[in-house]
Amino acid sequence: MSATGIGARVERKEDRRFLTGAGQYTDDVLLPGQTYAYFLRSPHAHAKIKTINSAAAKAAPGVLAVFTGEDIAGKVNGLPCGWLITDVNGQPMKEPPHPVLAQGKVRHVGDQVALVVAETYFQARDAAELIEVDYEVLPAVVKASDADKPGQPAVHDIAPDNVSYVWALGDKAGTDAAFAKAAHVTRLDFHNNRLIPNAIEPRAANASYNRADESYTLYVANQNPHVERLLMTAFVLGLPEHKVRVIAPDVGGGFGSKIFLYAEDAALTWASRQLCRPIKWTADRTEAFLTDAHGRDHTTTAELALDQDGHFLAMRVKTRANLGAYLSTFASSVPTILYATLLAGQYKTPFIHCEVTSVFTNTAPVDAYRGAGRPEATYVVERLVSTAARELGIDQAEIRRRNFVTQFPYQTPVALMYDTGDYNAIMNKALQMADVAGYAQRKTATQAKGLLRGIGYSSYIEACGLAPSNIAGALGARAGLFEAGEIRVHPTGSVTVFTGSHSHGQGHETSFAQVVSDRLGIPIENVDVVHGDTGRVPFGMGTYGSRSLSVGGSAIIKALDKIIAKGKKIAAHLLEASDADIVFKNGAFSIEGTDKNVPFGGVAFAAYVPHNYPLDKLEPGLNENAFYDPTNFTFPAGTYICEIEIDPQTGQTRIDRFTAVDDFGNIVNPMLVEGQVHGGLAQGIGQALLEECRYDPESGQLLSASYSDYAMPRADDLPSFQIGTTCTPCTHNPLGVKGCGEAGAIGSPPAVINAIVDALAAYGVRDVPMPATPQRVWQAIQNAKA
Amino acid sequence: MSTRISMTVNGKAVSAEVEERTLLAAFLREHLRLTGTHVGCDTGHCGACTVLLDGKAVKSCNMLAAQAQGANVTTIEGLAAADGEMHPMQVAFKASHGLQCGFCTPGMVLSAVELAGKLKNPSEAQIREALDGNYCRCTGYHNIVKAVQTGLANMG
Known part of the structure; x- marks a missing residue:
């Protein structure tokens, strides 16, 4: 391994x-x-718009235009949903319109009613205060649990019971039969708390129109600019794609919330044409809380059937998912395809059945947030497993080992085919790194301080690099799920890489450059990575679902293979040898078994200055692109062990030790992978202990609409982490990589809650809801004592 | 209503006529085009907008530009040496992978630089407490803490 090659801890470019x-x-x-x-x-969760008077706003200083729903009606379509779910009766999901500016009705606090454009931000904001909107406030449905009860208001006319779809996966009859003969059934009811993603950079967009060639440019804080362009042009604005350039420049964190096409992006793009002026909008934090797509919000009843030895026989899950007021871009896939398929976890549970009811409420749309369905599934599985172990008196590691999948490939009963893994190896390393052997001693020390100590396990699996396109299409995806990459070798041998993946913190400019520099044997300084610009990158599906290296990296490898293949032909000509005798190694093409060679740069130069070149057989130039459509998901897995201390007087939980061992397959840059895990853990621990999006159940006002009210982890809420990896390379992509971006957020919440429940087990506490705030932990102790 | 303000920013005297309600963050970003100062929340919670005002770390979204009248302001653009050599804290953040998306980074680095005058050989817990005014959503703070430890040590 070179100092900058695959596997090296390279500082970021x-x-x-x-x-x-x-x-x-x-x-x-x-x-x-x-x-x-x-x-x-909208200041209301649900209201009819009777009239809007914007005359005073239009006359205010510096104001160029005020647009309302009326102005765009018939000109701008609603936002599309990118995934069609078919319900249990074979009917398509209810897919109500999602207007770019409200059409006669608002459906959540923060719904956009009017767009004011002015010479300055202050002028636009001041003018907005002059707009008079006459609302007829309607009763709101806020809680998903209430949504389909009789007498509830309908968020959309086309879904009078507020149900978008009821969807199911798995063998119901087989599952029920297995439960009927089970020696033991563990049952849990819980709510997977609703979260607000909170990238520190708020969403922003800057749209412009060029009269000269009738083209548009949209700068936008987004994770997948080509998808944004496709959805916006084809579905919303009816523009030809080649006239629209979408640039997602440096993006300050995404975590899923910037995957989606938002109303503001389309409204600005349309309005820039009306005014022939560039228009910029940046959300303030309150807008971010109110309008960024939220995450999670599942209410679940889950059951695990076991035999007398703790072998899993079946799992039965019923979940109610809150979609919010509208179907956001990938909302429908999250509580279904990305959730129920993960319920096998690392275990050979023979029968699984999951039914999901997804409902509309008068709250912000809910969509993918780091993990997207997989944290919810992992929480179900790992809370059940830990609870069952406790009920049956089986050691937490042992019950997992007893049920681990050990033969690969493994077909789960919920559609996925795991290609590879070694869950025992992960568990062994986690037990050792976490010093589980020393736990009893640490517990004694904790007790001596008058505190409680608990240890919690979580063995998660995730499915990354959603694929392949044809299967995703059969499951309802309305987009392809490949990735594109282009390798442009310049005449002097330096390289520009164009990737459809997008970095908003992941460090692709470094890790992708490492891959290219390693393969071509050229210095990493000679490789630059370009991403996030539909005007420069051939195509792309973007970055989400931990797909960048496994899918985007594979496209780059495919393009590199083409470069090397062409390079061999050029070298054969230069070296007067046969193509078949040329090998490429350490940055040089040579005749196999000889020291006759030509360096990579020499081949590049010959390709662009083809004086001595096989022009009769080969085109000049050295520029190749490739599209890669994976044949399967990748399946990272890990075991996380969390140790906490609780002060029973206050209910305060402190994480004392957190160990995460993950199998991500091969690793390009361990430093970046560790960073991804740290960040994921922080978000997962945030979910477990701190974060909760809460609406007033009557008014639908967002109560957690600021950093004063929404508790996001700060440095002193978190411990330092112990991180380890094992490796079973992915079997079906050329780098053998799996994906690491979401693992921490997926695996950690049940580890934390399992640790808390373990600490409180002496009181007979069986569950503590997330977030396990001091008040809730204290209450759990009091309830148990009562 | 507008007002004339003058201050020193990154060693240069600057002066401008701005609306009275202009925040220091907006003055730096919009008027001086020093866009390294980021605004993450405009409520003083996230710390992305942190700059040094007469050596003290302040949240520039939480004060008016006029309140910095006559002050000496250092933004992230002014932290490296004139020849481009990065400040030891910047070097430490890079070496420790103390940043991912980079959005909180300018405020985080400047808050960390201010610590040098406050804490000698701080413990991990002290650093975590001292960074309480700066949110990071990417790193889980693990590598930021390491970076600050290294940076403070190298600042001497």
């Missing part, structure tokens, strides 16, 4: 610009003739 203030995020872009937008939003 992108860091210097971020550390010196030279990054360029969407709000940093200032265009000639720049104007500014402000969105007037």
Whole structure:
């Protein structure tokens, strides 16, 4: 391994610009003739719009336009949902319109009502205050559990019972039969708490129209600019794609919330054409809380059937998912395809059945947030497994080992085919790194302080790199799920890599450059990675679902293979040898078994200055692109062990030790992988202990709409982490990689809650809801004592 | 209503006529085009907008530009040496992978630089407590803490 090759801890190429203030995020872009937008939003969860009077706003200083729903009706379509779910009766999901500006009705606090454009931000904001909207406030349905009860208001006319779909996966009869003969059944009811993603960079967009060639450019804080363009042009604005360029420059975190096509992006793009001026909008934090797609919000009843020895016989899960007021871009796939398919976990449970009811409520749309369905599934599985072990008196590691899948490939009863893994190896390493052997001693020390100590396990699996396109299509995906990559070798041998993946913190400019530099044997400084621009990158599906290296990296490898194949032909000509005798190694093409060679740069130069070149057989130039459509998901897995201390007087939980051992397959840059795990763990621990999106159940007002009310982890809420890896390379992609971006957020919440329940077991506490705030933990202790 | 403000930013005297309600963060970003100062929340919670005001870390979204009248302001653009050599804290953040998306980074680095004057050889717990005013959503703080430890040590 070279100092910068695959496997090396290379410091990031992108860091210097971020550390010196030279990054360029969407709000940093200032265009000639720049104007500014402000969105007037609904203060009500559910209301009819009787009239809007914007005359005073239009006359206010600096105001260029005020647009409302009336202005766009018939011109701008609603936002599409990218995944069609077919319900248990074979009917398509209820898919109500999702207007870009409200059409006669608002359906959640923050729903966009009017767009004000002015010369300055202050002018736009001040003018918005002059808009008079006459609302007829309607009763709101806020809690998913209430949504289909008789007498509840309908969020959309086409779904009078507020149900978008009821969907199921698995063998119901087989599952029920297995439960009927089970020696033991463990049952849990819980709510997977609703979260607000909170990338530190708020969403932002800057749209412009060029009269010269009738083209549009949209800068937007987004994770997948080609998908954004496709959805916006084809479905919303009816524009030809080649006239629209979408640039997602430096993006300050995404975590799923910037996958989606949002109303503001389309509204700005349309309005820029009306005004022939660039229009910029940046959300303030309150808007982020109100309008970024939220995550999770599942209410679940889950049961695990076991035999007398603790072998899993079947799992039965019923979940109610809150979709919010509208179907966000991939909302429908999250509680279904990305959730129920993961319920096998690392275990050979023979029968699984899952039924999901997804409902509309007068709350912000809910969609993918780091993990997207997989944290919810892991929480179901790992809370059940830990509870069952406790009920049966089996050691937590042992019950897992007894049920681990050990033969690969393994076909689960919920559609997935695991290609490879070694869950015992992960468990062994986790037990050792976490010093489980020393736990009893630590518990004694904790007790001596008058505190409680608990240990919790979580053995998660996830499915990354959603694929392949044809199967995803059969399951309802309305997009392909491949990735594109282009390798442009310049005449002097340096390389620009164009990738459809998008980095918003992941460090692709470094890790992808490592892959290319390693394969081509050229210095990493000679490789630059370009992403996030539909005008420069051939195509792309973007970054989500931990897919970048496994899918995007594979496309790059395919393009590199083409470069090397062509390079061999050029080298054969230069070396006067046969193509078949040329080998490429350490940055040089040589005749096998000889020291006759030509360096990579020499081949590149010959390709662009083809004086001595087989022009009769080969085109000049050295530029190749490739599309890669995976044959399967990848299946990272891990075991997390969490140790906590609780002060029974206050209910305060402190994480004392957190060990995460993951099998991500091969690793390109361990430093970046560790960073991804740390960040995921922080978000998962945040879910378990701190974070909760809460609406007032009557009014539908968002109560957790600021950082004062929504508890996001700060540095002193978290411990340092112990991170380890094992490796079974993915069998079906060329790098043998699996994906690491979401693992921490998927695996950690049940580890934390299992640890808390373990600490409280002496009181007979069986469950503590997330987030396990001091108040809730204290209450659990009091309830148990009573 | 507008007002004339003057201050020193990254060693240069600057002066401008701005609306009275202009925040220091907006003045730096919009008027001086120093876009390294980021605004993550505009409520003083996230710390992305942190700059050094006469050596003290302040949240520039939480004060008016006019309140910095006559002050000496350092933004992230002014932290490296004139020849481009990064400050030891910047170097430490890079070496420790103390940043991912980079959005909280300018505020985080400047808050960390201010610590040098406050804490000698701080413990991990002290660093975590001292960074309480800066959110990071990417790193889980693990590598930021390491970076700050290294950076403070190398600042001497």
